[in-house]
Amino acid sequence: MTEHRRALSGDWYTDPSIFAEELDRVFAHTWQLVGHAGQLTRAGDFLTAAIGDQGVAVIRQADGSLHAMYNVCQHRGHELLVGDAGSAQSITCPYHAWTYDLDGRLLFARGEQVGDLCVPAVRLEEMAGFLWVNLDDDAASLAETLPGVEDELLAVAPNATGRTLTHRRTRRFDANWKIAVENYNECYHCPNVHKAFTQGVVTPGSYRITSRGQAIRHSAEAPTDTAYAFAEGGQPYEAFFVFPVSSIQCYPGEVLNTFRWVPLAVDSTLLIREWWFDTDTPTDEQAELIDLDWRTTVTEDFDLMDSVQRGMRSRGYTPGPLIERPDGIATVHSEDTVPHLHDLVLTALGHR
Numbered sequence: 001m002t003e004h005r006r007a008l009s010g011d012w013y014t015d016p017s018i019f020a021e022e023l024d025r026v027f028a029h030t031w032q033l034v035g036h037a038g039q040l041t042r043a044g045d046f047l048t049a050a051i052g053d054q055g056v057a058v059i060r061q062a063d064g065s066l067h068a069m070y071n072v073c074q075h076r077g078h079e080l081l082v083g084d085a086g087s088a089q090s091i092t093c094p095y096h097a098w099t100y101d102l103d104g105r106l107l108f109a110r111g112e113q114v115g116d117l118c119v120p121a122v123r124l125e126e127m128a129g130f131l132w133v134n135l136d137d138d139a140a141s142l143a144e145t146l147p148g149v150e151d152e153l154l155a156v157a158p159n160a161t162g163r164t165l166t167h168r169r170t171r172r173f174d175a176n177w178k179i180a181v182e183n184y185n186e187c188y189h190c191p192n193v194h195k196a197f198t199q200g201v202v203t204p205g206s207y208r209i210t211s212r213g214q215a216i217r218h219s220a221e222a223p224t225d226t227a228y229a230f231a232e233g234g235q236p237y238e239a240f241f242v243f244p245v246s247s248i249q250c251y252p253g254e255v256l257n258t259f260r261w262v263p264l265a266v267d268s269t270l271l272i273r274e275w276w277f278d279t280d281t282p283t284d285e286q287a288e289l290i291d292l293d294w295r296t297t298v299t300e301d302f303d304l305m306d307s308v309q310r311g312m313r314s315r316g317y318t319p320g321p322l323i324e325r326p327d328g329i330a331t332v333h334s335e336d337t338v339p340h341l342h343d344l345v346l347t348a349l350g351h352r
């Protein structure tokens, strides 16, 4: 009998002290997707995002550049920018009305002299128009972390840089973030669970998932009868997952959509599902696809994840054998990316 690697034990998904360590050692040191430059066209346009439990903001400056910083007032800590996105000529804290320039320098403290204060900046990089933040000043650049990924993405979505946010839908669910990204990165469950996806978006036999460091690439081909009119059979499906919680997907027909997961607690995660077309409202055809995806694939996964989280608390659960292929490339009959994700977490937490 083959020796199988085992799944992680339940405490990795239920122990708040492990979750706290992950916020510190995984989320504060990795690149995470926060949006797209197409959302910030004019000076003063901003978006906010969560990197683990840390709020950040990205703001278009008067000179056209983009600036990212912690979203926290340097007086007594109120969040500076409120809401997912907006526009401001300067930034006035909602609490005591101290005012900051768009790059986080304090301009005015209600007439008091309080010295030079500045909101700490965070690292921001762009990949094919998508915006990424890393809280670690010493981390390797995005391009070094994900060699080749930008070119691969642009090869399947040449106009990715020109896209904007067309649709966003979010939902909080009751599972640890690792359950979400393990589920996302294996298609071993696809033929059993995702009928709409495996009949209308990809051909299951063509599905391959390859792990390369912090990047996990999914590739497949569209079936002859695609689920929506603007794709054709045989066109590529590609997804680029980036550890720990971001993924850019290109559906057949150059349809770009993303997954972002925000860890809220050891057993609670927020999914942010976004679609990137040319305008800020979807056409009827686009809206139909967006709705189909949410009703089928996305909702099917919520049910799986909530159930697995309950399983992690079960006294009857012993970590089970994982199904791997000799070449390490996952198909719909294996889950090779799951132990890969475990290695990334275990290494970050100093367990190997």
Ligand code: FES
Binding pocket: 073, 074, 075, 076, 077, 078, 093, 094, 095, 096, 097, 098
């Ligand atoms: S906390 Fe922002 S002005 Fe007081």
Ligand SMILES: [Fe+2]
Binding pocket: 183, 184, 189, 190, 194, 297, 301
């Ligand atoms: Fe799934």
